[in-house]
Amino acid sequence: MSKRIPTNIITGFLGVGKTTAITHLLKSKPAEEIWSVLVNEFGEIGIDGAMLDQLDNVHVREVPGGCICCVAGLPMKIALNMLIARTRPDRILIEPTGLGHPEEIINTLTGEYYDNVLDLCATLTLVDPRRLSDERYIGNASFNDQLALADIVVANKTDLASEQDKEIFNEWVQQHGKDKSGIEWISHGKIDPQWLLKPRRERAAQQGEQHRSALAPRQEVALPVALAEGESWLCRTNQGNGFYSVGWLFHADIPFDFNGFFLLLSGLSVMRFKAVLNTSQGRYIFNAENGVLSVNQPPLLDDGEPLESRLECIDDKPIDIAALQASILALQLLPGFAQR
Structure with missing residues (x-):
């Protein structure tokens, strides 16, 4: 390809509003540009793609049924290669499952195979400030490493956060956010497209092995689920x-x-x-x-x-x-x- 494709990972735990944020970005993109989105979902049915694949000059490909980062990137590579070959995008957005760990995705995208194809820019991690006091979230390896590997941490749904929630988030920023390229506050997924242009920095995961050992490896690429003839x-x-x-x-x-x-x-x-x-x-x-x-x-x-x-x-x-x-x-x- 004549130039590397700007690419961003947009991650965040379950229910944080990633799809809403990506929809906002797609509606805000330059009208003449073609953007492609690679969507990974933990569930087998695949819903986020159906929400996103409804805009002009936008192409979506789904990898349902588990985390795309856990089999040496094989499912992601196949889906990403098809997306690039068929759409020739001006930018790629990658939305991992909320239960996914971004470390292997970053390693794959910055590895030798994609070095001359993709320009991996800032990774954005959305977080709901209300969840920083919930043990189901802060005790989860993927949740913590999504934040650790973020270049920009975006507090979403801030219109729903209490003053105590905001205080807890600010305490997290004081402890963990000093090396970030940005700490942003938004509501309704209204990400500033300019944040996508910021560069990526090398960052270290803290609990990657814990995530990988907890998942059964998937050796095949999950095909989109479809109804057979006569099936209701x-x-x-x-x-x-x-x-x-x-x-x-x-x-x-x-x-x-x-x-x-x-x-x-x-x-x-x-x-x-x-x-x-x-x-x-x-x-x-x-x-x-x-x-x-x-x-x-x-x-x-x-x-x-x-x-x-x-x-x-x-x-x-x-x-x-x-x-x-x-x-x-x-x-x-x-x-x-x-x-x-």
């Missing part, structure tokens, strides 16, 4: 690093009761639930994090083609899949569909 819906599960996921894919012709689904998620006690859903009131994005639910409408696609509904639940304890699935199926407005 399917369910897929995954687990690793002390976390569990279950996801569903539903045919585009199956709508769900909006109010019923809103009530279901409002009372659901899990770390993370997200869905892009066809409902009685239109297509909506549902995001639930630790009991807090938000609902938004995605932008309409120009071609108007109907899209499947995608749902994913992640928790740090085993999920009662049968009970949750029964609740979801009960909200279908076209009963009688069966899983093949």
Whole structure:
């Protein structure tokens, strides 16, 4: 290639708002530029790509089903190579799973194979200040090393943070943030595109081995999940690093009761639930994090083609899949569909 492609890793733990932030960046990019996004998800269904792949001059490729950093970068290399070859982007954004560890991703992108292809710029790590007092987060190796390897730490959702939350974050900055290129405060994922231009610095992970030993290695590239002919819906599960996921894919012709689904998620006690859903009131994005639910409408696609509904639940304890699935199926407005 005639010049190296500017590339940024945008990381952060579960529910911090990475996809919202990337969507903001994609809407803010120069109209004539082509940007490509590599999305990695812990769950098998793949939802973030469906949220992002709706903008002009933007190309998205997903690697679902686990952390792309844990098999010598093989899944990431294959997906990234295809993305570069097919889209010839002006910039690449990489969104690892919230449970992922960025060390091996950085090593791969700065290794000999990509040295003349990619220009790895600043790594941005989003953090919710409310989580710096939660042991489930601060006791997690990936959470801590996402912050350790960040060039720029971005406090997101600051409109929801209390004064105590902000004080705890400021204490963290005093202890760990002195070598960072930036400490920023935002709400609603409104990252300044200029931050992408800052250079990357060499940084050391603190708990990388702990993350790798907790995950079963994945030797193959997970293919995007798709419904077979005549199949109305399917369910897929995954687990690793002390976390569990279950996801569903539903045919585009199956709508769900909006109010019923809103009530279901409002009372659901899990770390993370997200869905892009066809409902009685239109297509909506549902995001639930630790009991807090938000609902938004995605932008309409120009071609108007109907899209499947995608749902994913992640928790740090085993999920009662049968009970949750029964609740979801009960909200279908076209009963009688069966899983093949």
